Amino acid sequence: MQRYTAAMTGGLIAGVLTTAVMYAGRKSGALTKTLDRDAVDWIDDLTGSRKVIGDTGTSIVEFTNHLGASAAFALAVPKLREAAPSLSPAAIGALYGTALYAVNIGVIAPLLGITEGEVKAGPRKAGERWGIHVLQAVATAMLAERLARPAVRLPRRPA
Numbered sequence: 740m741q742r743y744t745a746a747m748t749g750g751l752i753a754g755v756l757t758t759a760v761m762y763a764g765r766k767s768g769a770l771t772k773t774l775d776r777d778a779v780d781w782i783d784d785l786t787g788s789r790k791v792i793g794d795t796g797t798s799i800v801e802f803t804n805h806l807g808a809s810a811a812f813a814l815a816v817p818k819l820r821e822a823a824p825s826l827s828p829a830a831i832g833a834l835y836g837t838a839l840y841a842v843n844i845g846v847i848a849p850l851l852g853i854t855e856g857e858v859k860a861g862p863r864k865a866g867e868r869w870g871i872h873v874l875q876a877v878a879t880a881m882l883a884e885r886l887a888r889p890a891v892r893l894p895r896r897p898a
Contacts, residue, residue, distance in 0.1 A: 742817040742887040749882030750813025754806045757875045764867075771864050774844070774854070774871065775801055781853045812839060813879045820884070828880040836876030840869045 740748070764770030778801045783789045788797040819831050826834075844865075849856040857865040 740886045742820075742883070743814060745886035746813040746816040746879065746883040747810045748886055749816070749879045750809040750811075751806055752882055753813075753875050753878035754809030756878050757809075757871055758802060758805060760874065761871060770867050774848075774868055775805065777848075777854050778804070781851070784852075809875065809879070812876075813883065816880050816883045817887075820880075828884040829877050832877030832880035833873050835880065836873035837869065839876060840872035844868050844872070 758775060761770065761773040761775050765773055765776070775798075779794070779797050782801055783797050788800065792800070815835065816831070819835055820828070823831060844854060845857055848854040854860065854868075857868070860868070
C-alpha cells in the first residue's frame with residue numbers, strides 16, 4: 740500500500756481503537772471524563788445538537804470529526820519516518836503523540852473552550868489525555884509501517 744494511504748488507514752484504525760479505549764476506560768472507571776465526552780459537550784454547547792439529534796447523534800458527529808482528524812494527522816507520519824529513519828515506529832508515534840497532545844490539548848483545545856486547560860484538569864486527567872494521544876500516534880505509526888510493506892506472496896502449492 741502506498742505510504743500516505745497506509746498512514747491514513749492506520750490513523751482511521753487507531754481512531755477507532757482510541758475511541759474504544761476511552762469508552763471502555765470510562766465504563767470501567769479506569770478513566771475519568773475523556774476528551775471525546777468533552778468534545779461532545781462542546782459541540783452541544785455551540786450548536787444545541789443534543790436537542791436536535793440527541794446525545795448519540797452528537798457523539799456520532801464527534802466520532803466522525805475524531806476519525807477525520809486521525810486520518811489528517813496521520814499524514815505526517817511518513818515524513819516523520821523519513822526525518823528519523825533510525826527511530827522505530829513506536830518511538831516516532833510516542834514523540835508525535837506527545838507533540839500533538841502539547842499543541843492540541845495544551846494550547847488549542849483550551850482556547851476553543853473544549854477543555855478547561857491541563858493545569859485545571861489536574862495530573863490524572865492530563866495524564867490520561869496524554870496517554871490516549873500517545874496510544875493513538877503509536878498505533879497509527881505502527882499500522883502505517885505494517886500496511887506500507889509490500890505484500891508477502893506465498894508460493895502456491897501444486898495442485
